[in-house]
Amino acid sequence: MADNTIPSSMRVVGIRGGKGGADAVTIERIPTPAAADGQILIRVRGAGVNRPDIVQRQGLYPPPPGASPVMGLEVAGEVAAVGTGVTRWKVSDHVTALLPGGGYAEYAVVDARHALPVPKGLTPVQAAALPETVFTVWSNVFERGRLVAGETVLIHGANSGIGVTAIQMAKACGARVFATARGAEKAARAKQTGADLAIDASAGSWVESVKAAGGVDLVLDMVGRDYFEGNVDVLKPEGRLSVIATLTGHRVELDLRKLMLKRLTLTASTLRAREADEKARLARAIEERVWPWIEAGKVSPLIDKTLPLAEAGAAHTWLESGSQFGKVVLTP
Known part of the structure; x- marks a missing residue:
């Protein structure tokens, strides 16, 4: 007993x-x-x-x-x-x-x-x-990011706990999923996890790869400064950028005209202090x-x-x- x-x-x-x-x-x-x-x-x-x-x-x-x-x-x-x-x-x-x-x-x-x-x-x-991970993904991908079936989402850090969860949850809702990870092996595992397109971010331009695939409606980003400009570039009109971490830095230079011309939404949040x-x-x-x-x-x-x-x-x-x-x- x-x-x-x-x-x-x-x-x-x-x-x-x-x-x-x-x-x-x-x-x-x-x-x-x-x-x-x-x-x-x-x-x-x-x-x-x-x-x-x-x-x-x-x-x-x-x-x-x-x-x-x-x-x-x-x-x-x-x-x-x-x-x-x-x-x-x-x-x-x-x-x-x-x-x-x-x-x-x-x-x-x-x-x-x-x-x-x-x-x-x-x-x-x-x-x-x-x-x-689930609370973070639900809040930032589905509520704040407004992802719905038929849209395309780009998930950075596909090897992280957030990344693997976001890939699966986005696929479960009927979305198309692009993902980046550093290294060919991690990219291959992201594909196995459910990503439709998995990109090795250490081998060439992930921005050009995403653009060539048609761009995305939503980006879930935990990288911060180093990926910010690329995130804005790959978003389609009416796209959303959801920032949940800033591993490479939290200060960015923002050209507001790019957001205005594509009617983009930038959202960012933390979970712990809510x-x-x-x-x-x-x-x-x-x-x-x-x-x-x-x-x-x-x-x-x-x-x-x-x-x-x-x-x-x-x-x-x-x-x-x-x-x-x-x-x-x-x-x-």
């Missing part, structure tokens, strides 16, 4: 000195949090690793007010305790959840509205790879629209590596190298 006793303390991933390189990542022990009103406590079985975690480790992305200082934006596991006012979840339910922080731990608390049932057929490790009610709204939309795609096998979390919690530093190093294809998940 499972032991449902909640320990008074738990292991978490910490950062020596508060910030630093991957070698500063360490294991610490802190008090186990309690589920407050409207919250659930999750016994973590898998915690997704994301680039914002790396930026937080570097001291450049502090958690929002009231959030756990521990890294980690998504987990999956079982409900260990339920706070007052929570009616949907009960102890032992299998859930996955979007967090503002605290995922790199044995237990994590979260607003109960930000949790979703683990999709049928998925393991906790697979489910832990969903929330941060209000709790907005995240709850997103969770409801995703459960209604995306969970059926997952349970039908149209969207599957691609796990690149699974590492124990104590090897979080190695997980960061791997992600920083850009060698991954899909998600890295920690297992407490």
Whole structure:
């Protein structure tokens, strides 16, 4: 029989000195949090690793007010305790959840509205790879980017967790998908994942390749400065550029006439700092629209590596190298 006793303390991933390189990542022990009103406590079985975690480790992305200082934006596991006012979840339910922080731990608390049932057929490790990527893609590709069936979307960083998820979700909705990745092998895997056109961005001009294929209605960009002008150039009239990260820099030079002449829309957002009610709204939309795609096998979390919690530093190093294809998940 499972032991449902909640320990008074738990292991978490910490950062020596508060910030630093991957070698500063360490294991610490802190008090186990309690589920407050409207919250659930999750016994973590898998915690997704994301680039914002790396930026937080570097001291450049502090958690929002009231959030756990521990890294980690998504987990999956079982409900260990339920706070007052929570009616949907009960102890032992299998859930996955979007967090503002605290995922790199044995237990994590979260607003109960930000949790979703683990999709049928998925393991906790697979489910832990969903929330941060699915919430980001749904918000920026489908809501803000307004992608619909029959349109064409260009997805940069096809090997990332966001990239592989966006490719599959765009195909599930009936869109045509172009994708870029650095290296022939990654481009080939993007094609296998569902991209109609996969471009090795390190071999020639991705801009010319996209133009030759007819351009796109939407670009999902996480590169920033180095790709900005090219993104504007490949968009069709009435096209949309959705920016979710700026890995090569956040300052760009913008010729407004190009946007005006093609009637383009530029949108940009982050997820972590959004209000709790907005995240709850997103969770409801995703459960209604995306969970059926997952349970039908149209969207599957691609796990690149699974590492124990104590090897979080190695997980960061791997992600920083850009060698991954899909998600890295920690297992407490």
